[in-house]
Amino acid sequence: MNKRTIAAVLFFSIVCLLFVFTALIMHPFGVLDESEMDDYIIDNTQGEAGADNGVTSVVFDYRGFDTLGEATVLFTAVAGVIVIFRRLKHD
Amino acid sequence: MIIGITLIESGVNLFLITLGYRKGSVAPIYTSSSGGIMALPVPQALTLTSIVIGVAVLALMLSLVIHIYRHYGTLDVRHVRRLRE
Amino acid sequence: MTEMSRIVRTITSIAFPFSMIFGLYIIAHGHLTPGGGFQGGAVVASACAMILVAFGSKWTLKKIKEQQLSVLESVGAICFIALAFFGLIFGIAFFNNFLVGNEFLFGVIPKGLSNINTGGVLPLMNFAVGMKVVAGLFVIVLVMAYATSEYKQNPRGGHK
Numbered sequence: 001m002n003k004r005t006i007a008a009v010l011f012f013s014i015v016c017l018l019f020v021f022t023a024l025i026m027h028p029f030g031v032l033d034e035s036e037m038d039d040y041i042i043d044n045t046q047g048e049a050g051a052d053n054g055v056t057s058v059v060f061d062y063r064g065f066d067t068l069g070e071a072t073v074l075f076t077a078v079a080g081v082i083v084i085f086r087r088l089k090h091d
Numbered sequence: 092m093i094i095g096i097t098l099i100e101s102g103v104n105l106f107l108i109t110l111g112y113r114k115g116s117v118a119p120i121y122t123s124s125s126g127g128i129m130a131l132p133v134p135q136a137l138t139l140t141s142i143v144i145g146v147a148v149l150a151l152m153l154s155l156v157i158h159i160y161r162h163y164g165t166l167d168v169r170h171v172r173r174l175r176e
Numbered sequence: 177m178t179e180m181s182r183i184v185r186t187i188t189s190i191a192f193p194f195s196m197i198f199g200l201y202i203i204a205h206g207h208l209t210p211g212g213g214f215q216g217g218a219v220v221a222s223a224c225a226m227i228l229v230a231f232g233s234k235w236t237l238k239k240i241k242e243q244q245l246s247v248l249e250s251v252g253a254i255c256f257i258a259l260a261f262f263g264l265i266f267g268i269a270f271f272n273n274f275l276v277g278n279e280f281l282f283g284v285i286p287k288g289l290s291n292i293n294t295g296g297v298l299p300l301m302n303f304a305v306g307m308k309v310v311a312g313l314f315v316i317v318l319v320m321a322y323a324t325s326e327y328k329q330n331p332r333g334g335h336k
Contacts, residue, residue, distance in 0.1 A: 030114035038111075038131040042119055050276040050296040051207040052286045054119035054132040055139075059212065060301050063136060064260065064271040070140045071253060071308060077147035078249065078312045082242075084154045085323045121288050122208050139214060150316050157324065 093152050100145040107138045177325050179232035188230040195223035206302040207295035213302040217309025224314045233321045242318065245311045252308035259297055259304065273297050 027033070041062060042054060049057035059067055111131035119129040156166070163171055179185070202209075203216030228236050263272035275283050276296040286294040 029109070030112055032111075032113055032131075035131060038133055041132060042129050046121060046286055048276070049273060049298070050283065050285060050294050051298050052121040052288065052290075052294065053207050053210070053212075054121075054129070055135050055210070056207050056212050056298060056302075058132045058136040059139060060298050061271070061273050061296075063133075066137075066140055067305070068256070068260070070143050071256060071305065073144055073147050074308065074312050075249070075253060077150055078315055080151050081154050081316050081319060084158060085319050118210070120210065121286070122290050124288070143214060146313075154320065157320070 093149070093156070096152075097145070097149060100141075104138050104141055104145070107134050107141065110134050177229075177233050177321055179235065180230050184230050188226060192223060192227060195226070196220060199223060203302055203306040204299070205292070207298045208290050208292065213305030214309055216302075217306045218313065220306070220310045221313035221317075224310070225317050228317060228321060233318070233325050236318065237322060240318075242315060245315050245318075249308050249311035249315070252304050252306075252311065255304040256301060256308070259301055263297070 041058060045051060045054050045057045049061045051057040051061075111134035113128055113130060116128040116130045117125060119132040159171065160166055165171070199216050199219035201216075202211040202219060203213060206212035206216070260271050263274050264270050267274035273296040275281060276285075277283050282293060282295050282297070282299060284291060284293045
């Protein structure tokens, strides 16, 4: 058991050091660098997508393929839950 | 353990939204907006997908817990591990 | 699970239509105000779960079978994929917004005022995803409630 404890503490401290290092070199809150894709989406969402809501036009029009994958994940979860509880209803 | 996983999931979603904020900006919606700078809409769209995936994983975890309780009669982790011996 | 007292049942049957109309409002105006398919679907599913908690699982299973909810979810998914394929047939590429530009059906260019005739193919996709989310979340809650209630009536002994 001693070897497992020492290996667990070692990996935990390495992951903690990585988190702290990332938090120190991140940009401050509210001050971003250049973002060309989002500026293009905000300027052209009324002409091309034809919607007033910027978030909905990104979810369904500019990045609709991610929404298709998410609908598949929801369907798989419902199918898994029904399969797990099927044997108890036939008894 | 399930509550801990759900807490970490909520923390990650909150962190994703705060990555797309500019100083003094409003929501990226044009309906009766007050003008000015707008926040980025792409991280908000990705956070929506992440929330739905978290709900799906939580549903599967809870149904597995119900199955374990019905088979073993207890939820104590020390009594459930019978595959290792 | 068993049902609750008479006061709870009366108040629930009063508050249920208002919650459902509010959720359908959030789904339908997804291209103008914050909201959309997933958010409105979660609100309507929680209104249906309120009915399940107040009236018991036996009464709810007499009204709605799981077969009908499964068909509803599949119809929502097929409508979503069919709208994406229509973008390939009538337009340029997959998921193309082919309804923007005509003055007849959801094609007006918006200018900041709340015009519901805008959006292209977005309001139809909102309805399809809303149907899918409502059916999926309600089936999960219903199956879990029915399976745990049956265990209390005939318990199978567990090993120790």
